[in-house]
Amino acid sequence: MRSDQTVCVTGAGGFIASWLVKKLLSKGYTVRGAVRGNPEDGKYEHLKELEGAKERLQIVKADILDYQSLVTVIRGCHGVFHMACLLNDDPNQVIEPAVEGTRNVMEACAEMGVKRVVFTSSIGAVYMIPHRDPLAIVDDDCWSDLDYCIHTNNWYCYAKTLAEKSAWEIAERRNLDMVVINPCLVLGPLLQSTMNASTAHIMKYLTGSAKTYANLTQAYVDVRDVADAHILVYEARSAGGQRYVCGECSLHRGELVDMLAKLCPRCPVPTKCSDEINPRKQPYKFSNRKIRDLGLSFTPIEKSLADTVASLSDRGFLHYL
Numbered sequence: 001m002r003s004d005q006t007v008c009v010t011g012a013g014g015f016i017a018s019w020l021v022k023k024l025l026s027k028g029y030t031v032r033g034a035v036r037g038n039p040e041d042g043k044y045e046h047l048k049e050l051e052g053a054k055e056r057l058q059i060v061k062a063d064i065l066d067y068q069s070l071v072t073v074i075r076g077c078h079g080v081f082h083m084a085c086l087l088n089d090d091p092n093q094v095i096e097p098a099v100e101g102t103r104n105v106m107e108a109c110a111e112m113g114v115k116r117v118v119f120t121s122s123i124g125a126v127y128m129i130p131h132r133d134p135l136a137i138v139d140d141d142c143w144s145d146l147d148y149c150i151h152t153n154n155w156y157c158y159a160k161t162l163a164e165k166s167a168w169e170i171a172e173r174r175n176l177d178m179v180v181i182n183p184c185l186v187l188g189p190l191l192q193s194t195m196n197a198s199t200a201h202i203m204k205y206l207t208g209s210a211k212t213y214a215n216l217t218q219a220y221v222d223v224r225d226v227a228d229a230h231i232l233v234y235e236a237r238s239a240g241g242q243r244y245v246c247g248e249c250s251l252h253r254g255e256l257v258d259m260l261a262k263l264c265p266r267c268p269v270p271t272k273c274s275d276e277i278n279p280r281k282q283p284y285k286f287s288n289r290k291i292r293d294l295g296l297s298f299t300p301i302e303k304s305l306a307d308t309v310a311s312l313s314d315r316g317f318l319h320y321l
């Protein structure tokens with residue numbers, strides 16, 4: 001793929017998408033940023049201020065639940081990055097945009113002759129496996145179990161798994177070239193002015209709203225690396241038809257709060273685990289080899305967290321620093 005092309009990014013005003021738009025513009029791409037709201041809304045102002053935006057960014061209103069609006073925004077694009085999704089665990093809110101929205105985007109891409117789609121799935125479509133061996137390595141061959149997602153009330157993981165399965169089914173049936181990125185929980189500096197769900201995961205430990213931390217583990221990745229990963233797989237001919245797990249490290253919540261406490265000594269970071277009975281859960285192991293082989297080098301979690309905290313402070317979300 002050549003960087004003088006026109007590409008579309010759905011949900012362009014979001015946390016990861018804003019970084020993707022910034023990096024696509026800096027590489028010379030012309031970008032059509034599809035947004036759900038009014039393009040003149042102040043929440044998209046940060047996109048208009050990006051370098052190259054005046055010349056090569058169009059912000060276009062398109063709801064992923066409105067097929068015709070997608071056809072209009074995708075027409076003439078070589079590539080599409082489908083990122084739009086709601087991030088919450090309410091089945092009434094998350095399933096339809098994830099699954100129907102993804103189907104609409106995929107069908108519109110096929111109808112408009114798009115050359116490659118990069119779909120932002122999630123580690124949630126990979127690692128929700130009952131009785132998973134804690135020593136087993138989670139990689140792109142793994143698929144979350146839909147029944148297990150239902151039984152554990154993980155509706156976001158359910159929706160992303162179903163959305164990704166639907167996307168692969170349509171890609172095959174419509175002969176559409178697709179690559180999938182499965183990011184772990186994404187941190188790093190914000191470009192947008194609003195709070196997003198994965199940054200809120202950190203905020204609750206800095207503001208005193210979480211009094212304890214859970215006996216849980218999570219894998220993390222920097223937003224700038226996730227954006228780079230999307231461009232790498234878009235441009236690599238060999239990437240077509242593959243999934244790429246995108247994570248830097250896996251931590252117990254206790255390790256995460258210790259790092260945050262060092263970064264923000266004046267913040268009311270919790271020091272106690274809510275589960276003082278069971279042994280500490282072991283962080284799961286995963287492989288990010290495939291995306292590293294394409295040339296991605298990951299930002300260490302310490303830098304990612306430091307930049308997240310600095311960005312929250314700059315934007316007025318944190319007042320303890």
Ligand SMILES: NC(=O)c1ccc[n+]([C@@H]2O[C@H](COP(=O)([O-])OP(=O)(O)OC[C@H]3O[C@@H](n4cnc5c(N)ncnc54)[C@H](OP(=O)(O)O)[C@@H]3O)[C@@H](O)[C@H]2O)c1
Binds near residue numbers: 037087185198
């Ligand atoms: N952040 C993470 O930790 C993480 C990890 C793994 C995967 N992901 C995936 O990465 C993608 C981006 O996540 P993010 O963290 O950047 O989330 P985000 O900041 O909430 O951005 C999501 C964007 O999707 C848009 N959107 C939602 N419903 C829409 C609809 N019906 N039509 C058009 N746009 C719609 C939102 O627009 P509004 O502003 O109008 O609501 C928002 O701009 C998602 O697919 C998510 O599942 C995220």
